Amino acid sequence: MNDNQAILESALEWWDDQSYNDDRWLTFEQKQMLFTKVNTPVGEAGVSYEGKSINEYTWGRGSRVAILWSQMHGNEATATYALHDLLLYLQLYTSESWVQELSRKICLKIIPMVNPDGANRWTRRTAMNIDPNRDAVALQANETQILMERIKRSGAEVAFNLHDQRNLFHLEKTDKSAVISFLAPSADYERSVSPTRRKSMNWISHLQESLKKVHSPGAAKYTDEFYPTAFGENVQKMGLPTILIESGAWPNDPNRNVARRLNFYLLLQACLTLAESHKLDTYTKQAYDDIPLNDNKQWDVLFKNVCIGPERESAVDLGIKFNFFPHKELKQLRYTAVIGDIGDLSNHCALHTIDAEGGWFENGKKLPRLDEVATFEIHQNNGLTKVINGAVVKN
Numbered sequence: 001m002n003d004n005q006a007i008l009e010s011a012l013e014w015w016d017d018q019s020y021n022d023d024r025w026l027t028f029e030q031k032q033m034l035f036t037k038v039n040t041p042v043g044e045a046g047v048s049y050e051g052k053s054i055n056e057y058t059w060g061r062g063s064r065v066a067i068l069w070s071q072m073h074g075n076e077a078t079a080t081y082a083l084h085d086l087l088l089y090l091q092l093y094t095s096e097s098w099v100q101e102l103s104r105k106i107c108l109k110i111i112p113m114v115n116p117d118g119a120n121r122w123t124r125r126t127a128m129n130i131d132p133n134r135d136a137v138a139l140q141a142n143e144t145q146i147l148m149e150r151i152k153r154s155g156a157e158v159a160f161n162l163h164d165q166r167n168l169f170h171l172e173k174t175d176k177s178a179v180i181s182f183l184a185p186s187a188d189y190e191r192s193v194s195p196t197r198r199k200s201m202n203w204i205s206h207l208q209e210s211l212k213k214v215h216s217p218g219a220a221k222y223t224d225e226f227y228p229t230a231f232g233e234n235v236q237k238m239g240l241p242t243i244l245i246e247s248g249a250w251p252n253d254p255n256r257n258v259a260r261r262l263n264f265y266l267l268l269q270a271c272l273t274l275a276e277s278h279k280l281d282t283y284t285k286q287a288y289d290d291i292p293l294n295d296n297k298q299w300d301v302l303f304k305n306v307c308i309g310p311e312r313e314s315a316v317d318l319g320i321k322f323n324f325f326p327h328k329e330l331k332q333l334r335y336t337a338v339i340g341d342i343g344d345l346s347n348h349c350a351l352h353t354i355d356a357e358g359g360w361f362e363n364g365k366k367l368p369r370l371d372e373v374a375t376f377e378i379h380q381n382n383g384l385t386k387v388i389n390g391a392v393v394k395n
């Protein structure tokens with residue numbers, strides 16, 4: 001296939017023209033609506049505990065098969081949107097020679113919403129309150145039984161396990177948000193690099209190299225701590241190379257469109273690479289090791305140099321975190337901003353940093369408290385900054 005980068009970049013141009021800006025809370029019904037434009041063949045893999053259909057789309061008729069699933073955790077929809085974007089794009093450009101060649105060589109099995117009951121409640125767990133990603137061995141939930149059966153029957157040579165991560169992750173030793181994070185899961189406590197795991201490392205090194213062409217910080221990676229009951233670990237153990245992709249936050253991007261766009265790009269890259277997987281053999285283990293680790297010191301908002309106390313004697317930093325919740329009437333995600341830490345946060349970073357420049361804290365009291373809603377004033381000699389639910393409201 002010639003010039004994959006040109007294909008990828010024109011795909012991004014198409015994506016940018018769509019002006020997607022969907023809410024992070026994607027329910028089952030909204031997902032069904034979203035996918036109505038997609039005419040890829042779809043079947044019912046099974047039904048959730050509460051009887052909602054768990055669908056699997058099959059794209060392409062080739063012998064090189066990948067299985068991809070998203071929203072195993074119901075409140076993690078970014079990759080579900082990206083899978084929609086990928087299928088729609090391949091459909092719109094179906095007459096292009098590269099798409100036709102791709103559909104002859106590869107086959108994608110896509111389960112966009114593994115946990116529809118959790119999606120409707122905006123929770124990671126199933127209706128039985130089971131965390132599906134700790135149920136890969138016992139398979140107590142309908143949803144995990146269905147997913148495992150589809151994985152086993154897929155004939156796939158690679159699996160993509162797609163999730164969202166919290167806003168607090170950034171690339172270690174930098175203030176760059178981890179808008180994407182990867183992991184080649186371990187299959188044992190020793191974190192052995194089996195041939196299967198080595199393949200998933202090569203996939204990730206390749207995806208990181210590709211990602212950096214359009215997003216220079218690239219992705220972070222999770223530590224390879226072994227979770228014996230998680231899906232990635234157990235699918236890896238079955239001999240199927242597994243790639244975890246986590247979508248994360250980016251400044252001024254509450255709906256995670258940056259992560260959606262980069263997921264779309266990475267998934268299209270994965271399709272192109274699946275058709276010529278021999279390219280993956282050139283990567284060293286070092287390339288995977290060189291990907292920076294995730295660190296977890298990123299606040300949603302960070303106020304620097306705020307004086308607190310009756311005599312304004314201490315200049316501290318205030319780390320603000322957003323606690324998200326589904327607003328049932330608005331059918332949208334909302335958040336409460338709370339004070340998460342107080343003190344010297346100089347080794348932390350934030351999606352939005354505000355220097356209070358020695359202004360002093362006031363909300364009827366002189367001292368901020370942990371877990372209190374971030375609504376206060378910062379007084380300065382020449383004026384006043386009002387903060388309501390973590391946001392600066394100018395007077």
Ligand SMILES: [Zn+2]
Binds near residue numbers: 073
């Ligand atoms: Zn997850």
